[in-house]
Amino acid sequence: MSGPSEWPTDASHYALIGKIGQGAFASVWGARTKEESSRDCAVKVLNLDHVDSNLAEIRLEVQAMRLSSHPNVLACHTAFVQKTDLWLVTQIMRKGSSLHSLQSARRRYRDENKGCRMEDHILYIFHETLLGLKYIHDNGQIHRDIKAGNILLDGNGDVRIADFGVSGWLEQAGSKQDRAKTFVGTPCWMAPEVMEQIHGYDYRADIWSLGITALELAKGYAPYAKYPPMKVLILTIQEDPPNLDSYDEEDEGDDALDQLVVDEEWSSSFRSLVDTCLQKNPARRPTTQELLQSKHLNSLNDEAKRDKRREAIRKEVCDLVQDVGTESAESNSANQLPGNTPVSIVLSQQDESRPQGTTWVFADGSQVLASSTNNAATVDDVMNDLDQFGMQTGGEHYARGAEGEEAIDINEECRVKEDDGEEDDLNKFMDDFELNTGGENFKRL
């Protein structure tokens, strides 16, 4: 939702300060506007050229954010395209992911040989997330990627759901689709019915993911996190739902650093809350509304109680965790600015269903994978070709250079065009051409 003061829609008005995260084709930055009264924000820079080419999904992601206005959902200030990048400007959540925050705090307590109980904090995060999720569901959306990594904490204890990357719209353009049928999500957090792809799935898939998130926050890992994706799918479908005892934190990681959850005893209420969410039959899972009114969370619906919990998490967790996206948090960011990130791409070999015949409907485009091994031509070859090609198609440099026959050709054409009264067009083309594809273009390659 755009406020009274518009956010700039040009990259030059933002200073990227420190990197918060780096994904395959996107990076997230702590940033501020270069205005008199500069404003802090986070910027997600997404290379559109590298993303799966379903542009519609990206459009819907940004729209989903734009149409959300809730204290527990990350708001989008603005979004714009810069060269081939999409810049998504959002609120900044200073402590980053809730898992990261909890683990950092646990580490601090362990290093200081202090005990720490996290259950109340986890319940608070769970409850806040639930409020945001209810808003998302009431808007006719499923988030589809609820996990601790997408639940962000701010320095004051505020909690917001981020990353609509895969949120599906059940109410797209007015007609509520019965069930979504796309296969998306992150395996460990995915509900069985999402994996099975038989009946489709609905809002309740997010409730499963929320249950897994509670386990993740409690144990530091999602169940089955150590297995490859395919195995996770099989285990989720075949095994009984995971719970607080079904997997042991010590088995999961070889890294001693990560063994942070030592002796916390979980209350029976917390255990039963997790079990309620993790029922394999989606019909038996509660809705967000039902969960909010359940005895496990009912007390948190009281504002004063909520404020107390927020204050507690601020003191016992947030204050112990370093801010993300600051200079100190990321020192070597200088040569990793989005524009400088070296990435090569080739079009995927994966065939996509296309209509036969002459009608080429290109609604979907093609997939792009990160790999440079299959490039048929070397950069030099291509540059050479482009150079030549530019000469041939009428680059002004070449035409004015009058060095070869091509140049003369172009001039001849100019004269021909004059007769047609299209001289202006041609000149404009020449100007545009220089402007757009002049030397720089080749150098950039």
Place this chain on the structure above:
Amino acid sequence: MTSENKGPFEWLSGGLIFGKKGGIEGVDSCKDVGALITGMDENLKEICLQQESSAEAAKFLEARSSRLRFLLYEERRITSSQESRRSSPAVAGATVGALTGDSMSHLVPRLLDNLGALPFESRKHVASIVNYLLVCGLEGSDGHLYQPLMNSFRDYVASRYDEIISTLVKGHDCELHGGQADCSLHFGSMLRSCLRHVALYQQLTITTERTQRFVFPFLDKYVHLPNFDVSSDAMETLRIIFTGSSSSGATAHQHDEQTQQAMAEIAANFLTRDYDAIWVQRFPLLLTETANYMTRRMALQILSTVLLTRSNYAVMIKYVAERRNLVLVMKLLRDTSPHITLDAFHVFKVFVANPNKPPEIIKILKDNKEKLCRYLETLHKDREEADTQFRDEKALIIATIEGL
């Protein structure tokens, strides 16, 4: 609250619109669609007066629109889960009846006109309700139950076409709504819902004057707006206007073939009739580097879809006979983005495959024969193995150029 049993008038005079204690709760349990709609009308009047009472009225409008939306969707959810239920949907029926009836027929246009003045959530509710009424009969196993209601709402929109469509189109200009970008998105989605009906789609471009008023603002302004969400939404609307096809990728639905055919013909008709204004004066600007990357990519997809659709034969023949178009496409063919070069190839091939190439086209191709062939040879080479159609087409295009 016992207000549900009373007529709308008594209910209103019970003090709800003035926000007496307990009013909002009454709305949240209200089942009287007529009362909700009349109440929204009263609230809207209050909001437009911009007096002290407006804030209170806005709250009620939000509650009422939310409730109406909930009732509509809830009814659908229940009917579709009960296969046996065959009766006409009561909530949807009452809603269409009230909104199109004499006393409230001004409400939808007025809500749209003042969308930016409504609370943030109400805008969503209003858009959601309008969208629902426009498409509820098009999908789902129980779609036939909703079809008569949907058609009657469609006819209502058709009867106030200029008024409603003008508002939807103009609404894309965020400045009209206090810079609220979300309004543009709502107007976009409602316009696209309208365009799913042949009758409403046809009216959009039926004369050059209409095209200028309803389509050109997209080409001239909206797709060039700096906000990504607004400009990409405008591109999506443009895609539907140009191709007559509302189904895209995952959201493809059973748009029956007859409808598809009719829409394609309507598209072909205005794309041919207004050829110069569209293809000479406006569309090229979406493909040059002054347009942003997303716009260029989507515009190129629209172009290739249009040119390769059979019903657009006349446009295609004219387009591929023009030198400047070939130059433009050849530039795109060597763009730095692989997506753009691939789509450009699928437009370029039409220039080459055209059996009646004009001399100036042949001249460019001939002059660049060697370089073109060499470049095409390497273009998306890695794609050939999996995409045999692409491989074959490329080979054919190269052979054709070589034979010139």
